[in-house]
Amino acid sequence: MRLNKQFYLQSTEQVAQQLLGKFLIRRIGQHKIEAQIVETEAYIGPQDKASHASKGKTPRTQIMFGPPGQAYIYLIYGMYYCFNIVTEKQDYPAAVLIRAVQPVKKEKPELINGPGKLCRYLKINKTLNNKNLITSKKIWLEDRNINIKSSQIVKTQRIGIDYSGPYWSKRKLRFYIKNNQYISKK
DNA sequence: CAAGAGATCATCT
DNA sequence: GATGATCTCTTGA
Numbered sequence: 521m522r523l524n525k526q527f528y529l530q531s532t533e534q535v536a537q538q539l540l541g542k543f544l545i546r547r548i549g550q551h552k553i554e555a556q557i558v559e560t561e562a563y564i565g566p567q568d569k570a571s572h573a574s575k576g577k578t579p580r581t582q583i584m585f586g587p588p589g590q591a592y593i594y595l596i597y598g599m600y601y602c603f604n605i606v607t608e609k610q611d612y613p614a615a616v617l618i619r620a621v622q623p624v625k626k627e628k629p630e631l632i633n634g635p636g637k638l639c640r641y642l643k644i645n646k647t648l649n650n651k652n653l654i655t656s657k658k659i660w661l662e663d664r665n666i667n668i669k670s671s672q673i674v675k676t677q678r679i680g681i682d683y684s685g686p687y688w689s690k691r692k693l694r695f696y697i698k699n700n701q702y703i704s705k706k
Numbered sequence: 707c708a709a710g711a712g713a714t715c716a717t718c719t
Numbered sequence: 720g721a722t723g724a725t726c727t728c729t730t731g732a
Contacts, residue, residue, distance in 0.1 A: 561724070570724070572717095580717060598714030600725050617724055636725045680724055704725095711729080719720080 523661045528588035532607045532614040536562040537695050541668040546642040546659050553642050555621035559696035559703045561678045564614050570684035573613030583650050584613040593649040600636030603644050622702040634704040672698045
């Protein structure tokens, strides 16, 4: 069952945790690549110094200010894409970064255990930016009734955002499934 | 094993 | 002109 708008409308911390165990589906022609989400990070609101949206609305970040359930994809360090899902109501800038997935087809973890690597694996690039994940035929998310218990969710600080100051850099807004072999780092 | 540097370019100042 | 929600490679102990 495809995730609907109500799902993405929830608080970003809720969405980030509930996305664990959900499936990310990428369709290219007749070919489908499927993977289960095992690690996420929440970027919440205009005050979050780690979020691109803390600098205000720009051509790039306006997607984060848009309706929930849209894909927000950007190029980082000149060579890797990051895949995010916009959350919460229109005009409130927030999103969940997908940091790691477990592929349905068995792969070596080092091939896809990170936000840049999973985009390479799922062939995610800027052509999918701002796509509607509730209706798109190329990329979407599904609930396949796999429930991750909260005791299985590890909460830690986010990766690669040390510039965001003592408060935001330390908030536990990174979530991953305990003991999963595909998470991006320890 | 850890630490450091380099790759490479869209985006914003 | 500077920087980054990353990753890989090299160095050195």
